[in-house]
Amino acid sequence: MLAAAALLPVNTTLGVFLAVLLVATVAVAAAAHLADGHERPYARAVALAGLRAAVQLAAVSALIGWVVHAVPLLLGFVLLMFAVAVRTAGRRITDDRTWWWAALPIAAGVLPVVAALLLTGLVPLKGVALIPITGILIGGGMTATVLAGRRALDELRTRHGEVEAALALGLLDRDARLEIARPVASDALLPGLDQTRTVGLVTLPGAFVGMLLGGASPLLAGAVQLFVLVALMAVQVVAVAVTLELVARGLLRRVPRHVP
Known part of the structure; x- marks a missing residue:
């Protein structure tokens, strides 16, 4: 059975890949001028969402082993x-x-x-x-x-x-x-x-x-x-x-x- 670590190892390569992917996503959103009904650009929202996800998942990963008991x-x-x-x-x-x-x-x-x-x-x-x-x-x-x-x-x-x-x-x-x-x-x-x-x-x-x-x-x-x-x-x-x-x-x- 394929191990999770073998499928997606948590290392520097993964961190760099995610950073590049997020920057590329923000760039596309900005280039396409994607915005909501109030003309607020989604590029900033995408960037903040990606950063928040990283921080929140890190916090949850640290807490979840504690709260389950x-x-x-x-x-x-x-x-x-x-x-x-x-x-x-x-x-x-x-x-x-x-x-x-x-x-x-x-x-x-x-x-x-x-x-x-x-x-x-x-x-x-x-x-x-x-x-x-x-x-x-x-x-x-x-x-x-x-x-x-x-x-x-x-x-x-x-x-x-x-x-x-x-x-x-x-x-x-x-x-x-x-x-x-x-x-x-x-x-x-x-x-x-x-x-x-x-x-x-x-x-x-x-x-x-x-x-x-x-x-x-x-x-x-x-x-x-x-x-x-x-x-x-x-x-x-x-x-x-x-x-x-x-x-x-x-x-x-x-x-x-x-x-x-």
């Missing part, structure tokens, strides 16, 4: 992951103070799945198993929440006149918003659906490869990866549904732009 520390680490996901998702969706509502779709998707895994004994209350699985699910819920929230609010702003027309026809505010936002918010499920549909044919995701490198049989690795993909779909479907409802009810919103 105590349940309170383990649960505290999981809560930290959740809090960061909520802050990241909320601020990606809106600058309004309603950003904290992003906690609801992520929690609604992740908590039932994790609780079921713990109650059935499929995942023990140990960091070695709980942290990576919970992290994958929280990350999937965060991504789905961001995509659904941003697309729904963008669509409502662009098609505001259609919402007003629906209200004039007698629809409730929630129902009018749902009619406009639902199709685009639902597209947040496409990345997860495509990953699940093409697994083994286009890509071999991280859980599968990680299990193989750890010495597991291909059958066990495939079973674990299947579980991760199905659990992710469940989390993301719930996250998108809850996000859509929050947007439709006006609980998750943006500060209106004033046109001079």
Whole structure:
């Protein structure tokens, strides 16, 4: 069985390669003038994301061996992951103070799945198993929440006149918003659906490869990866549904732009 160290040795060559790759990525983003809706360039964001990832992964690598031995520390680490996901998702969706509502779709998707895994004994209350699985699910819920929230609010702003027309026809505010936002918010499920549909044919995701490198049989690795993909779909479907409802009810919103 191929050892992980043989596949990707941690040495000076790896460090130099990653640095060059990050610089090249930033250069392409800058040359293409990639920017968000507020004309903020993504080149700087890419550079900061790469540097933050290096620092954060170094810190997690040092801490994870410590927190796995105590349940309170383990649960505290999981809560930290959740809090960061909520802050990241909320601020990606809106600058309004309603950003904290992003906690609801992520929690609604992740908590039932994790609780079921713990109650059935499929995942023990140990960091070695709980942290990576919970992290994958929280990350999937965060991504789905961001995509659904941003697309729904963008669509409502662009098609505001259609919402007003629906209200004039007698629809409730929630129902009018749902009619406009639902199709685009639902597209947040496409990345997860495509990953699940093409697994083994286009890509071999991280859980599968990680299990193989750890010495597991291909059958066990495939079973674990299947579980991760199905659990992710469940989390993301719930996250998108809850996000859509929050947007439709006006609980998750943006500060209106004033046109001079």
